[in-house]
Amino acid sequence: MLWVEKHKPRTLSEFVDQKKAVEQAKSWLSRFKPGKALMLTGPSGTGKTLLAELLARESNLELLQVNASIPGLPEELKRILDSVHSKSIWHSGKLILIDEVDSLSARDRGAVPLILKIIRESPHPVILTAINPWTQRLRPVLAESEQVKFSRIPWPQIARKLAEICRKEGIIAEPGCLQELAKWSQGDLRSAILDLQLIAEGKTRLEERDLAALGYRERESSIFDVLQRIFKAGNIRTAKLAIQSCDKDPDEVFLWIEQNLPLVYEGEELAKAYDLLSLADLYRARVRKQQNWRFRLYMIELLASLSLLKPKEGWISYKPPERLLRLGATKQERAEEKEKLSELASQLHCSVRKVRTEYLPFLKKIGPARTRTGI
Known part of the structure; x- marks a missing residue:
């Protein structure tokens, strides 16, 4: 199980940082009137989707969630639109969450008009999340939304959360290790927790040298970090x-x-x-x-x-x-072969590719003793 799920906050009081954003979202929900959505904007991994989930849970609202990056988005939006006027059996109402709305692509034809229709017709609160909502396609949606901005989480807050996870997992971690991991996350708490699980799962002690397993350098240079996100994001x-x-x-x-x-x-x-x-x-x-x-x-x-x-x-x-x-x-062997083929190509006045594909098969049959290059 991913630690981002296992250790995520269960109540708003456990929410890491973003106090202003939390209060603004709670205020919007308490005075909600149909026809106006809430747009949560800010960097990835700062808690936008989680806040919507916690608001639904603490307000006893059924969460209807769709991610805008999925294939067949218009069909999913139509399904939500069909269900907005029905009552929830086990909850006092519903909350509609359209996640990553800025990931709409050109193939999602009709998605923006459907989102606007949901905002205008739904008697239930509608929350949208986006990293960058200021695109041309989202202007009509942004115009009918109240915006709440999320900021990058300060690294000391991230380090404290990582230390809390280590305690719960029975891992003794060097403080310097968690601080470096928190700084490296660049304000992305989800990324920091994924990285922590990557290097610490199955261990009882975590040291700063363990960061080498992440290819500890610039974030974009770690193929292991990329694979972790592709397979488990x-x-x-x-x-x-x-x-x-x-x-x-x-x-x-x-x-x-x-x-x-x-x-x-x-x-x-x-x-x-x-x-x-x-x-x-x-x-x-x-x-x-x-x-x-x-x-x-x-x-x-x-x-x-x-x-x-x-x-x-x-x-x-x-x-x-x-x-x-x-x-x-075979790098050295191939480099030597290329050098010899280049020498032969210059003598035959043709390309290296032609020597390799047309001349070399015959030269190998003749034998290296017959060739000046030794191939």
Whole structure:
């Protein structure tokens, strides 16, 4: 089980930081009138979705939630619109949450008018979350919403939360280790907890040197951090941002994902994962063949969709791609071969590729003694 779920606040009194935002949201809910939504904006991992969930729980409201990054969003919005006028059986009312509304894409035709219709017609509170709500498409929605801004969580607050989790998990942690982890999170509490679980799960002691397991440097350079978000983030936007912020080429990220799928999924979920990977590979091939880099965006979207599948529980030790390991092992040999082929290409007045594909097979049959290069 992910620690972000296991240790998340159960009441508003446990909410980390964001006191002003919490009070503004509670005030809006207490004076709610149909026709006006609440827009929670701010960086990822600061508690926007969690606040909506806690408001629903403490107000005894049934939570109707949809993530705007999912495929088939208009159909989900229509389903919510059909249910807004019905009464909740076990709750005093309903609360509608449209999460990550700024992740709407061009294929979600009709989504914005449906969101506006829900805001205008729903007798129940409507809450939206967004990192960046100031896009052209969201202007009509923002105009009919009251905005509450979230800020990045100060690192001392994050460090205290990490220390609390360590105590509950029976882990003795060096204070300096948790402080560095908190600073590294850049105000993203969810990211900090994911990183803590990555290096601490299954241990009884956590030291600063354990940060090396995360590739402790600039955040975007850690492929292990990227894989953690792709496989366990639970939403497409977070996974897509992780791929795009990684310093490794998306093709290399593809190889890492391909290598680790059997470690992360099993049964039907593994079959679905390979289906997504095969579709991503088709677009990957089209990039190479047609030199149309727009196909890479589709490849990234499909890879990010893996985050919606259910991974195995427990600790997973990610492995580097065997293909890259083989390339690393033969790097010197390939460099020497390329140097010799370049020498031969200059003598034959042709490209290295032509020497490799047309001349080399015959030269190898003749034998190295007959060649001046020794290939």
